[in-house]
Amino acid sequence: MKRSLLLVAASMFAWTSPAAAQETGHGAEHAPPASPATPGSSCTPEHAAMGHCTLQSTPSADPRAGHAAPEHQPSGAESSAPDCTPEHAAMGHCTPRASPASDPHAGHKAPEPSADPHAGHAMPGMAASDAPPVAPPPPEAFSGPEHAAATIFDPELFERKRQARLIEEHGGYVTAMFLADQLEYRARDGSDGYAWDVQAWHGGDYDKLWLKSEGEGVFGESPEEVEVQALYSRAIDPWFNLQAGVRHDFRPDPERTHLVLGIEGLAPYWFEIGGSLFLSDKGELAARFEAEYDQRITRKLILQPAVELDISAEDVPELGIGSGLSTAEMGLRLRYEFVPEFAPYIGVEYERAFGDTADFRRSDGEGIGGWSVLLGIRSWF
């Protein structure tokens, strides 16, 4: 106990010892002789504290300039602009009087226009002497061997390990993913069917090989639609990928091959969206737009509304596709994530044909749309 009392006493002393004895105190500064940072503008210390300009310190013979004790001069923290409202201060534009140890970086990046090119990033808060300009390294920093360790260890081995263990292992990770977004049984009027929408990718942060497949059919018959896409995917912004490649439709008959140009990613408000243009080997142009959203009801229960629109530039009677908006699907799936990788779901979907597509269906004696009840699994690994 005695010792701890001593310790406390010692620490009290340390905290209250004369600041003059403390050589590294940055908290208090001389107000350096202020010379206007920019001709024609008067850069007062107060103004500098707001980040609007930079005080130039007169080169001082004292190497400890800027380390002086608070009693010498009012510190930058204590001199505050008279119009420094709390809101203003909160933005880092100025330093309120009340703050005992003001943020020395206040206003560091305050986007105020300034005549001084350094004012935007130099440190205005306390004093100019505390804020050296951003500058490139001096020339001697470029001298000597590029890789110091290569002068000590076998340079060839070192370079090999530098590439493999340092460069490649810090950002060069390549991985893969398989996602069965929809793998489902569709119960509906007439004969029940099935559908899938799966994809897989392999690659790094920017470049991926991306495979997609979707299809549907009715039990007991050959599938109505089977398509496979093989795409090269390139990240073009933090959330979106540009994708190009080919698509082949094994069903319906006759088969088609298309060139694909698409974009997919995460839109604001967490909408997963994708859009693709298809140019078939018969010269037909079509487009598809998809969007889905995960609404987390509880941590494991997720409601996913999804929409898919198919659009065609022209009538393709042999495939039963009409120009304009040909079909639209709207689904609502409720899944339970036992683990994120495995989630069974139930849902409903409404599918409908429009325009000439609807006419083609009618003339084939088919319905133009209807509801399905879905039972499926979403899984990835």
Added chain:
Amino acid sequence: MTSTIDRRSLLRAGAMGAAGLGWSGLFPAWAQTGSPGLRPQMPTLSGEDIRLTVGHSPFTVGGRNGHAITLNGVLPAPLIRLREGQNVRIHVENTLDEDTSIHWHGLILPFHMDGVPGISFPGILPKTTFTYEFPIVQNGTYWYHSHSGLQEQSGHYGPLVIDPADSDPVAYDREHVIVLSDWTFLHPHELFGKLKQQGGYFNRQRQTLAGLIGGEDELAHTMPLEERMMWGKMRMDPADIADVTGATYTFLVNGHGAAENWTGLFRPGERVRLRFINASAMTIFNIRIPGLPMTIVSADGQNVQPVETDEFQISVAETYDAIVTPTEDRAFTLVAESIDRSGMGRATLAPRMGMQAPVPPLRRKPVLGMKDMGMGGMDHGSMPGMDHGSGSMNHGMRDKSLVPDDVDVDVGVGVDMIAPMPVDRTGDRPLGLEDEPHRVLTYHDLAPLRPFHDKRQPTRSVDIHLTGNMERFMWSFDGKKLNEGAEPIRFARNERVRVNLINNSMMSHPIHIHGHFFELVTGMPAGNPVKHTVNVMPGGKASFDLTADAPGDWAFHCHLLYHMHAGMMNVVKVRPMDDEGEKA
């Protein structure tokens, strides 16, 4: 104490056959529960010649078996105890089929002994032995760990304590080393793959509709709808506090899970020195001992002016020494709660084995606010005229014009935001502890016991932007991952430089520079604390003054293991190598 050694070796021998005892053989004596504390005669590794063997070991926690990469077969690795002024040779034998390495975290030594493959040396190749040899020129609490691949996650870390050459300014009767870490049964590469596939994979505490309606979610109380919309518009998750969480991690104290309750002994009235080391791969901990105030006496191995607190946050790779003086004859629970409150490490300080104190429940998970977005002090709706929901603000979140012209930040795929108005947050209470009713340590509370030796003012500043993309799990400095050809950070030898770390992400980043200590610029009158790692808060800034006095090549990186692995790493080059340039 010899009986301890005997018992330990007996246990180890017995572990071969007896599954029930198997796990206790995996701990070095100081980490075994019921440890009476460190004594000079403890079976730790010390002296001038130290041998370490890197190999595979089984590891058991919570009744489950996993695979670990260990040193000398124990997790954590053996305590290395050295004395300031001695020389040491450490022979590291690699029995793995892959390269390994040991980095001596926080030690001042020649660059080619620093142990980073591809920077300091080629690495320790399989079935070879590498001998580190260097003088010990400092004292304090440090640690060591692999810098190869993701081995650190698998158990390749241990404590290193250096006793001062002169008398210790910190008085204590007993000491315990507290190594905090995070353990997963997933293979680290699989874990990293999950993060690449789905950035938020381990976040199982996201906001939900039920939570919002039922009022259970923090956001339902504190965040106006328009601000929630803004987060959604930005594709950011205010509940994203930690990338890897208790969903996969078991948090360990000296290799023990919470249920195994590592216990350190004391006699009432003793001054007990706790040497906290956060050896986690990804976990920032909040440390408290309910009922027992802690006096912080050292940070990152550097003595600080004693400061009493009730709770402190220890970021990854930091160390703190605290003195506690329990006077009652009762047990105290040491709580190491993960920053996102997804779990805790727990230990007990007690006069006798078997005693326990209540374990407090996990507190409510924090959510990010405007300041964490890099919008400075503009807190919830306090800015009239600033339309939070507007598109213009969102545009501002990635506005390259916010980056100074002379800083080359590549605002591309790997950068999902540029903090519009980052402010220095070294004086802020740590994330999630803003409203705790008790005392909480901030960096501003830390002042060096002795002033830093270099009193010069920095001659130039260097801005380094901490950048990332949460969705793609890409992390970098200035928008360039190391593998994208990041330009090294060059310093002239003995140059004094102000380095500004600007966090353009909503994650905390413990930034570590090898081979140097820096002065963290707090601007406090008592002086700047001297550190090797600084936690830069979300959307905030931290500056340090560095004396580049160690010639050679040094690693500079975020100490979150998977951030580093994702590219948040660079090389610091200090030149010239010879003494010619030593005129400053």
